[in-house]
Amino acid sequence: MKRTKIVHLLKSEHPVDRVLVKGWVRTRRDSKSLSFIEVNDGSCLRGLQIIADNTLNNYESIAKLSTGSAIAISGKLIESHGSGQKWEVVADKIDIISIAPETYPLQKKRHSDEFLRTIAHLRPRTNKYGAAFRIRSELSYAVHRFFRDRGFKYLHSPIITAADCEGAGELFRVTALALDNPPTKDGKIDYSMDFFGTEANLTVSGQLSAEMFALALGDVYTFGPTFRAENSHTSRHVAEFWMVEPEMAFCDLDGNMDLAEELVKNLTAFIIKECAEDLELFARFVDKNLMATLDNIASSEFIRLPYEAAMEILIKSGKKFEHEVAFGNDLQTEHERYLTEHHFKQPVIVYDYPKEIKPFYMRLNDDHKTVGAMDVLVPVIGEIVGGSQREERLDVLEGRMDEMGLSKDAYWWYLDSRRFGSVEHSGFGLGFERLLMLLTGIRNIRDVVPFPRTPNSIEF
């Protein structure tokens, strides 16, 4: 007989004479002649109550079942006699698949997030993390659905790259050289002897690849892992994370902002609708304002304001900021939070930043002072999307590269795209984990990544 997942049984509209359920014991309560076993199989947040009568031939073993043990139950799905649940299964037979000894670290009580991080291999078995990772799975499906519905093509951009992408962050070196005895030339490591004949790194962004494909397939997106070796210790940074990067040909900054806003809203609405039960856990135990925040994101028009106007708001606020507010300075975390949490109380898109604080590939505006950059800022998390219209004019792009001291030779293929049929195009990067934090109310990025990689931490 085929097993039925608990998610389906709990949605049943009528009793079922014979069902087979397999799962893990969450808790057990004994009565005079019965044992109530709550079983969870991961298919949904809720567990199924199993009624084990003491006439079962292995009742003695059943009455000792510990939290975490795996069992298979065959029996009848009936309307519950108790009040806590609609359905329950009266067991005809319970096979004990394996017993979890009393050293099983997860108890039927709340554990701290810090403790659960030390047992990352077991934490998906808890309600909270099970819910978080079910939502993560749904969210990644929703990303693909969103783009496919709009005719975007999915690009697998390379994980290993030679491009020292605009000097953004620290890079993880990829090498096949023997690190204890690498070949050297003039006292330096000779990377011409390495696997690729040159230095190689893990990607920090798929953007440059995506631009090439946008200029061929029109609208594309990448969705894959991204790596930063930055030694940062914050609740918003991990060394390995996933980024969604759409890139659109024949699209200017306005179209870019339109898509970013539509994407964030669409994904939020999707999760509200499709993950209602899991989301409720977060609304109850993690962030009491979660549903209001999500409804606000899904329904409000994002505020759009130029960088200069944002600076004016900050100056006029009269608030004492730790970092100086002045044209030419980047928006600091405290500034972003002031705008999204206090001034507007909703997502804000800031655009047209000073060129000095942005990378070479962003399109120079007619004022020659700002570039067509845009960041989507949300309450608490801060920057969730960063993007720009790309500089499509070869001479301007080369001029910017010279200004910043970048080698045009290394980017010859990138510059080729501006030589042959160059068109205006735009794109952005969305931090997948940061969106997940926003949607669940989880405040630490390590808790929305299955096995997070941070400085000094890669055990699992």
Added chain:
RNA sequence: UCCCCAGUAGCUCAGUUGGCAGAGCAAGUGGCUGUUAACCACUAGGUCCGCGGUUCGAGUCCGUGCUGGGGAGCCA
């Protein structure tokens, strides 16, 4: 990399001015009951993060290291 906080039972934490190491939950045993974070009683459980110092005496004070957390920077 910088600033701040913490580390005590399996987990969450209390521990007064420096004076015999504590609670709740979990676990074990027994009891009760269509129970539902079940309940009641009992039992067991400790390198007080490591190292060094001050002191008659250190979980407590000082130094140092490690680990974890929060914040900043960088960014997504």
